[in-house]
Amino acid sequence: MPDGRIYVYGSRDEPEHVWCSHSYNVLSTSDLIHWNVEQMSFATTGKGKQTNYTDRTLYAPDCIYHNGKYYLYYCLEGGGEDEGVAVSSSPYGPFKEGMKIEGISGIDPSVFIDDDGQGYLFWGQGYAKGAKLSKDMLTIEGAVHDSLLTYEEHAFNEASSVRKRNGIYYYIIYMGGTNGTENLIVQH
Numbered sequence: 001m002p003d004g005r006i007y008v009y010g011s012r013d014e015p016e017h018v019w020c021s022h023s024y025n026v027l028s029t030s031d032l033i034h035w036n037v038e039q040m041s042f043a044t045t046g047k048g049k050q051t052n053y054t055d056r057t058l059y060a061p062d063c064i065y066h067n068g069k070y071y072l073y074y075c076l077e078g079g080g081e082d083e084g085v086a087v088s089s090s091p092y093g094p095f096k097e098g099m100k101i102e103g104i105s106g107i108d109p110s111v112f113i114d115d116d117g118q119g120y121l122f123w124g125q126g127y128a129k130g131a132k133l134s135k136d137m138l139t140i141e142g143a144v145h146d147s148l149l150t151y152e153e154h155a156f157n158e159a160s161s162v163r164k165r166n167g168i169y170y171y172i173i174y175m176g177g178t179n180g181t182e183n184l185i186v187q188h
Contacts, residue, residue, distance in 0.1 A: 050094060056078055059108065062108075075106065104144060155175040157175055
């Protein structure tokens with residue numbers, strides 16, 4: 001982020017739910033020793049509620065800074081696991097006016113901005129999906145690319161993330177296996 005701090009955006013388990021909660025906290029640090037926690041940066045119920053279309057619980061999010069704003073991408077439990085986006089002028093939120101991203105469903109959104117400023121969104125469970133984001137970062141532009149990786153062929157489960165270093169793209173994924181958990185990095 002532009003202020004040099006490290007921010008962690010994640011879901012948390014609550015006693016009545018597994019893998020989800022109705023709100024997100026933001027953790028931040030400048031030294032990896034001392035951490036701040038901002039509670040209620042975004043929620044689907046109660047204090048901090050920023051969605052007028054749902055009160056469902058939230059799965060894992062991702063956040064990125066682009067053109068002076070922070071974009072929080074989230075997904076909702078149940079049914080098609082709809083994905084949405086909310087925007088803030090602060091990395092801590094509050095992220096406001098959460099809205100569904102039409103044309104996509106799945107879990108674990110991951111956002112990536114390439115060197116040319118173009119944003120991309122990746123998500124999925126069992127089948128990795130990806131799409132180009134519009135310039136305003138709020139909608140999908142063009143086709144959704146389905147089955148970038150599959151569970152059957154690549155043991156892709158969820159939690160994908162794209163990185164670029166020295167001109168090489170790295171696609172980091174979570175692989176669920178019978179012998180525990182694994183992570184895989186695919187480079188291109």
